[in-house]
Amino acid sequence: CKKAEARKPGEWLVGYSSRDQSAEYTARLGDAVQARAKERGIKLVFVDAQADAQKQISQTENFISQKVDVIILNPCEVEASSPAIDRARAAKIPVINVNSLTKAAPDCYVGSDDEQAGILAMEAIAKKLGGQGNVLMIHGIMGQSAQIHRDAGARKVLAKYPGLKLLDHQTASWDRAKALALTENWIQAHQGKFQAIFAHNDEMAMGALLALERAGLKKDVYVIGVDAIAQALDAVKAGRLDATVFQDAVGQGRGAVDSAILIASKQPYEKEVMIPFQVVTRENVDQFLKK
Amino acid sequence: MLRAFELTKVFGGLPVLQRVSLEFRPGEVHALMGENGAGKSTLMKMLAGLYQPDGGIIEWRGQQVRFGSPQDALAQGIAMVHQELMPIPDLNVAENLLLGMEPVNALGWVDRAALHQQAQAWLRSLDTELDTTLPMRRLSVAQMQVVEIAKALARQADVILMDEPTAALSDHEVAALFKAIGTLRARGVAVVYTTHKMDEVFRLADRISVLRDGQLVCTQAASEFSPDSLITHMVGRELAQVFPPVVTQPGETILEVQGLTRAHAYRDISFTLRRGEVLGLAGLMGAGRTEVVSALFGLAPADSGQIRLRGQPTRITCPADALAAGFGMVTEDRKGSGIIPAMSVEHNLTLAALEQFSPGSVLDRSAEAAATRSATADFAIKASSPQQAIRELSGGNQQKVLLARALLHRPDILILDEPTRGIDIGAKAEIYALIGRLSAQGTAVLLVSSELPEILALTHRILVLRQGELSAELNPRQTNQEEILRHAMPQ
Amino acid sequence: MKAPSLHLDRNLLHRLGIVAVLLVIAGALSATTDSFATASNLTNVARQISINGILAVGVTFVLLTGGVDLSLGSVVALSGVVCALFAHPGEHSLVVPIGMGLLTGVACGLFNGVLVTRGGIAPFIVTLGMMTVARGLALILSGGKPVADMSPSLTNLAGDLGPLPIPLLCFGVVAGGSWLFLSRLRLGRHLYAVGGNEQAARAAGVSVPKVKLFAYGLCGLLTGLAGVVLAARITTGQPNAGQAYELDAIAAVVIGGTSLSGGVGSVLGTVLGVLLIGVINNGLDLLSVSSYYQAVIKGVIIVGAVWLDRRQARS
Amino acid sequence: MKAPSLHLDRNLLHRLGIVAVLLVIAGALSATTDSFATASNLTNVARQISINGILAVGVTFVLLTGGVDLSLGSVVALSGVVCALFAHPGEHSLVVPIGMGLLTGVACGLFNGVLVTRGGIAPFIVTLGMMTVARGLALILSGGKPVADMSPSLTNLAGDLGPLPIPLLCFGVVAGGSWLFLSRLRLGRHLYAVGGNEQAARAAGVSVPKVKLFAYGLCGLLTGLAGVVLAARITTGQPNAGQAYELDAIAAVVIGGTSLSGGVGSVLGTVLGVLLIGVINNGLDLLSVSSYYQAVIKGVIIVGAVWLDRRQARS
């Protein structure tokens, strides 16, 4: 039986646990990690936690028994994914968090702060409305860390602008069809009374956009999402969607793999690689479309 | 010791039992007689706690009682053998038999050894040997019936209500049951007994009560009845003749069966059947009669053997083939493979002949309704409307619907497996007459029955099956019950 | 003919509890909100219930035979993705994407049906397997990303035809056709028989496997239709769309009085169930109930409605 | 006594197909990966199956009576949240959070049971309602945020006792106890009777409502236990945990040969089903199969295993 230790130096084995490969943003992140790993010639054990923190812990346990050199974690939850890091560290395997934070500190963090996304989006709204108006917010799945932090960021901004009112907020579980129905209902309930919608991701922003367009109300309402998925960028380019908050999947993926190699080969590395969010509007969309 | 006072039961606005008052005494066998749908089962179910009366009271040892569930009645010492079989298919025989009274050891665990021992003892008291570790689903209908009876006996109750316990039994088991009832009577147990078999009543009953249309007609000592007077009380008119004479001459051969074999069920069965002929199939419980006719109808195809129909070799792999080939069948297990409980009487009735009512596959509902009307009239089916769910009908009336179903598409060969099971004497006479008419019209009838008088009186020929093999072919005019039994008994 | 109307009345009577709950809720919503009882909102509700409605009618057939289909949501996603892949502008005529979407649904349905009838595997397991397989296929075919760039001629199918939303028309045709099918055609009757007592149906000459296969196939077809309508509505083939749609659809059917053990039920009941769920969803949004409480209230109303209904049906 | 061992053998024989599939998969994994057949990985598998195992054994009771419980996942989340709320360090002794978690589970289970038995509502609807209600309650109680800051004495429950993970011990005790219960106690046999033929059980004097209530209550208790174990494992009360856990649990039970219509099944089969699902999940991750293909492969293996099993059981 081949032994794990028989690997040549430089031929690192890295474990990657994706939060959810069926969501577009995290899937893109996963793809970027895989692409970079191939480029750099390291072996990647790639698994998908399907948005279940418990599963992510199990996968970390599997990594440990597979004796990987480094674990890259795309955490499902702040708290609930923490034991995964504790386990790995207890087994003396370094951990890199990518895209989101956990309570337990990893060896290295590559990513951006979800709260920042909420802040950027709501600031864009505040700027557009001049600090005055009614806003609707569409949440992701309640209780998930991205939802919690994007919500928290948005509320921080709302607290700063007394003229900006959160008229209604509701979950659409990251789902386009649900956001579409929700916005249709909001149009009935609050017709003419709201000027902006912040959706926690682009999927839901696209749903809201469709509902507004079909009701002929788009021109009155500013819509912004998060993630900059391809369709959202196209929509921004076409002048349909007002803005989205760009989260750099490729940058995060590359950064994570590069840090992993540094850590594995015991070279100095940065403890925190922040890859900032950026607001994408019609003005700067071209530079993101190229990426 | 058990008294019913002005008991009334209403189903869906229709009274099915009206102010019936009866008294059951220790050490007495009290027969409840009446036509299908007269309310016998309903009355018994109220006494056993399955139904709650809508009026009247039940008195037990001088005290008024309410039985909210069968559990209450059982706790007081009232057990019942139900008309409908109630197997729990995947529990074994012993677990079924002693359900709710499993012996436990000191730890409170079910004592399996004792369980099987006790179950075997109860079965033996009914002169039956069964492997008590078999799951119930593997038993034949008759075997299940024996287990049901043993189940009630095992309660060692003070009152045992028996609702047509012998409907699926052959003479051997019936004799054993009567012996057991004799013992119960001697022990001072009150037995309430319902049956449609006239001879049984007079062999068993001390007193007889007759119900008609939910009302008590009379209660008298058995000795005060004659068979004819009892029938007259039940049907409200005189019944001229039960068995019609066999007059038809069979025509050309329509069915030839050659060397039909199925492992563990029957071997090398060969016979012929002619147009207009009524062929009886006799045998003891478990002899394989049901299995043989099931093979002909495609329900459980044989392993080998040949079936020639109108001279042509025919393969029948499913009931649809059989129906298309001109077979019709009334199966033995009414509840399992007969009725569709939640469907209406009308829809149950037309199910097998639906092509007839749906040219181009669109249903012609008025034709269906018309067919239902004529069938309910012809077979005197008692239902509140053709739309009533069949599960709400009395057992006998369900059986009539199934008979009507089998005849609706005018089969050339009619297979009847225990067709008069649970049918009242009046309706039986009608069915016998019907068999006569069908045979006169050239329909070939294959009649499986455990009621030997029926087989002897109705058929042209009798085949006897013993442990899966044909043991004799007899002429009903020149034989008797004893001879049939001799051929049927395992050697 | 008198019989059909009688039949209708009976079913309605049986579902009186649901109708009552529906009326009470609608009344309360009209009283407490300005917007519920407006034409535009009712059109809205109609549009929103259509997809669940089509799925619910489809799964009614399967439930009537005593089966179940847990793969609805995933097959909706898969059909939507397949439809979208063929719907890029200028590539094919309209029938190709629609046809491919429907075909995908039928294929999944028939596959379920074959495994249930020939394989003798419990429908729960078969369709649970199909649930994960179809989801996986949707993700593989789409590469995990929404399939966008659908031709407007297809996405217009989510629009209106005169005053009526086209999805609602689809639902209406499907429901009406299914009602006629189940109450008037021989095969419809056979479906009830198979669900009511499989052995007895077989003994009465009904080809049980054929009937079941038909039910799963038809359910698949309607699931494919729902997938196409959804793709048109959200203008994308979304590989992770339709999560848990099966639960809403089966809930609607069961609320409408169809028994999960088969043999009992009606399309009319299913439509009422779909309406109830749709009105609750719409109303809770109109009333701005917090999402946490929405879940609680929705659960309570559904269970309560069924409880009232069964109580009234028994008495 | 000879009978019990016979009984065991029979059940094992019945599940030979599953055992074979399990062995083939394990063999293949040992051959293709370095890590599958290591002690540490097998401990991993053991730890990972425990929660699904506890749930699956719990829902076996409900399925045996012919019911179903779709609320497992939500109740796991709710019990976990409640447990975590009482588990802040230094506030209460260990028994309080555990007790409250279990109590929450029992309460949900009994509520389901009462609605099913007294209310006469289909278990599917009752537990679907509970599924959304419990999820809503979990979100309300936790304020939509994970309940963190659990005392280490509680989170240690997810650790090891000697060489064995404590969750596995829980699962072992639950499975062993349930096996004894179902095969040796009268109430256990009555569960089978109620599921096999409710009317017959009633006529034989078995109190059907009591038996069902017991099954739902016990399932609730075990769901609460799973919630506590999960909270300990993820060191949080996570209001959105346990999504779709019910499907994995019911799948394990049905793979193990328990019939969804009730009356047939065994804890032993359930354990095999849990193992099969656990090994597949572990193996696909070890082989680093893309998650899209994982879904497809997992679906195919599960259906295939059941198919083999039933084919072999029939012959």
Ligand SMILES: Nc1ncnc2c1ncn2[C@@H]1O[C@H](COP(=O)(O)OP(=O)(O)OP(=O)(O)O)[C@@H](O)[C@H]1O
């Ligand atoms: N659950 C029910 N709902 C509606 N009607 C019922 C129900 N049970 C019985 N009935 C009706 O009550 C009447 C009496 O039925 P019951 O079963 O007591 O008759 P029975 O005398 O036992 O007849 P049989 O000899 O055929 O068994 C029948 O007309 C039947 O249709």
Ligand SMILES: Nc1ncnc2c1ncn2[C@@H]1O[C@H](COP(=O)(O)OP(=O)(O)OP(=O)(O)O)[C@@H](O)[C@H]1O
């Ligand atoms: N499904 C089955 N599985 C195994 N054995 C069966 C099955 N059905 C019947 N048998 C057995 O086959 C034998 C023949 O039964 P069958 O029902 O054909 O007998 P029968 O002559 O019709 O008698 P009766 O119907 O009066 O019991 C019996 O020993 C019975 O136990």
Ligand SMILES: [Mg+2]
């Ligand atoms: Mg009766």
Ligand SMILES: [Mg+2]
């Ligand atoms: Mg027989």
